[in-house]
Amino acid sequence: MNDLSNIAKKNILKENQILIQVLGICSTLAVTNNLRNTLIMAVGVTLVTALSSMTVSIIKDYIPRTIRMMVETLIIAFYVIIVDIILRAYLPEVSKALGPYVGLIITNCIIMGRAEAFAQANKPILSFWDGFTAGLGYTLVLLTVAFIRELLGFGTVFGIRVMPSSFTPWTIMVMAPSAFFVVAILIWIVKSKLIKGSEKK
Amino acid sequence: MKIDPITLLFASIFTSNILLANFLGMCSYISISKDLKSSNGLGMAVTFVMTVTTVVNWFVYHYVIVPLKIEYLRYIIFIVVIAAVVQILEMVIDRISPSLYITLGIFLPLITVNCAILGVTLFMQLRDYSVVQSLFYGLGSGLGWWLAIVLLAAIRKKIDNAPAPAGLKGTGLTFITIGIMAMAFIGFSGMIRVQ
Numbered sequence: 001m002n003d004l005s006n007i008a009k010k011n012i013l014k015e016n017q018i019l020i021q022v023l024g025i026c027s028t029l030a031v032t033n034n035l036r037n038t039l040i041m042a043v044g045v046t047l048v049t050a051l052s053s054m055t056v057s058i059i060k061d062y063i064p065r066t067i068r069m070m071v072e073t074l075i076i077a078f079y080v081i082i083v084d085i086i087l088r089a090y091l092p093e094v095s096k097a098l099g100p101y102v103g104l105i106i107t108n109c110i111i112m113g114r115a116e117a118f119a120q121a122n123k124p125i126l127s128f129w130d131g132f133t134a135g136l137g138y139t140l141v142l143l144t145v146a147f148i149r150e151l152l153g154f155g156t157v158f159g160i161r162v163m164p165s166s167f168t169p170w171t172i173m174v175m176a177p178s179a180f181f182v183v184a185i186l187i188w189i190v191k192s193k194l195i196k197g198s199e200k201k
Numbered sequence: 202m203k204i205d206p207i208t209l210l211f212a213s214i215f216t217s218n219i220l221l222a223n224f225l226g227m228c229s230y231i232s233i234s235k236d237l238k239s240s241n242g243l244g245m246a247v248t249f250v251m252t253v254t255t256v257v258n259w260f261v262y263h264y265v266i267v268p269l270k271i272e273y274l275r276y277i278i279f280i281v282v283i284a285a286v287v288q289i290l291e292m293v294i295d296r297i298s299p300s301l302y303i304t305l306g307i308f309l310p311l312i313t314v315n316c317a318i319l320g321v322t323l324f325m326q327l328r329d330y331s332v333v334q335s336l337f338y339g340l341g342s343g344l345g346w347w348l349a350i351v352l353l354a355a356i357r358k359k360i361d362n363a364p365a366p367a368g369l370k371g372t373g374l375t376f377i378t379i380g381i382m383a384m385a386f387i388g389f390s391g392m393i394r395v396q
Contacts, residue, residue: 022372025227026316069313070284077277085273100323103276107316109228175387176222180380184373192368 004129011133017110018141018183019190024110029179030101031146035158037097038146039139040087044102046135048079049111053131055079057119072115073106080105110138145182149173206337209330213341219317220349221383223324226317230350231375239308240354244347246308248340251318254286255339258322259332279322284313317346349386353379 017023024045031041052075063071084102087095095102105111114134119127150156153173155163172178204212219225226247233243261282266275291309295302312318321342325335356378365374 022231023228025231026224026320029224029227073280073284073313074277077280081273081276084276100320100327103279103323104225104316104320106276106280107319172384176224177380177383177387179224180376180383184369184376184380187373187376188366188369190368191373192366195367 003126007126007130008133008136011130012137012140014194016137016141016190017113017134018138019187020194021113023113024108024138025183026104026108029145029176029183031098032142032179032182033146033149033153033174034097035143035146035150037094038142040091040094041098041101042135042139042142044080044083044087045105045108045110046132046139048076048083048105049114049135049138050128050131051079052076052111053114053119054124054128056115057122057124057127060120069112072112076111076115077106110134141183141186144186145179148182149178153178204334206333209334210337210341213338214345214348215386215389218345218349218383218386219321219342220346221379221386223320225320226315226346229315230346230353231372234350234354234357234375237351237354237358240350241347242304243308244350245304246312247315247317248343248347250283250287250290250309250312251321251343251346252336252339253290254283254318255321255325255335255342256332257286258282259325259330259335262326275326279319280313283318283322287313317342349382352382356382 011017015021018025032038052072055075056072059071080103083105084095087098087102111131114127114131118130122130147157150158151162152170155161155167155169170178213219217223220227220230229243234240258279261278262275266272266278271278287309291302294309321339325338330338353375357375360374360378363374369377
């Protein structure tokens, strides 16, 4: 049990994939001006990460080292196609809004990173948990960014108006540059905390 | 969509820069841009591979995937095509120009997992470009990526010496720089636009 909570703590806080490792940034920024799409995207990424880590871990002994990356990519692509088909069947308008970014989960570095760094050397269930928590850390950051951007950019949360009508939306928050600024500020906060924490010890 | 190829070329370099407007290829963008020389090499390699793969994938999509009605497999097929093209390019460059191989060689394997390459292919397919449009779109996106990484590498060289708060140093400051660059590029967007 100790192992499990350690992995979770590490993946969600100490080595958060986005803020500390700076992986998987591409999709992070593109979809985050709308909370609903972001949530669906994050769930997709979490599922794909967890399942592909588990699969890689199950068949790791049978993959020749030289074509390892290729096999991993195919496994990831397999799960992404499933996610894509489900989205298109049940949530067509979200699938349209996300556009190519669903397909781009394949090249999300987090998934490959977890498969390479963890699943290669660990048992399937542990790998599943590792992928799952890494995905959770990703989800957390994504939702924070999306929350800030949607609140200031549209004055809404999950499409519901929360700001008074006198509030002027910050158009910049809807556009690309704001995503960089919001992530930069988050990184700043988290890193300062970490630096302070290590000084205390 | 009817948009003439030359406009598309400039639009994909400036107003819809694949990196600054669509956020693709960020991972290698952030990690490689520490060094100006490697940034230049990677930019060149990405431009090259992007142009070739976009056109190859156009043919694969229209002459293999659509006739066989296997659209649901397109992600796997696109990624395999990209990996294959990168592999072939590596061998060809090695044979033709060893000096170019030394500059580009180490970057080529990295490119297979660069999301910008797959992204351009997917955008090309989604927006239903013709083969000529695809060629210019691939080339323009590659040039745009190259421009963005070289600019950032040059800025980072100076910025690393700036006195910043400890928590902001490194990644945080890089992000703010990219944000300002993105704003500058978006400034062009009144002139031409692709969606």
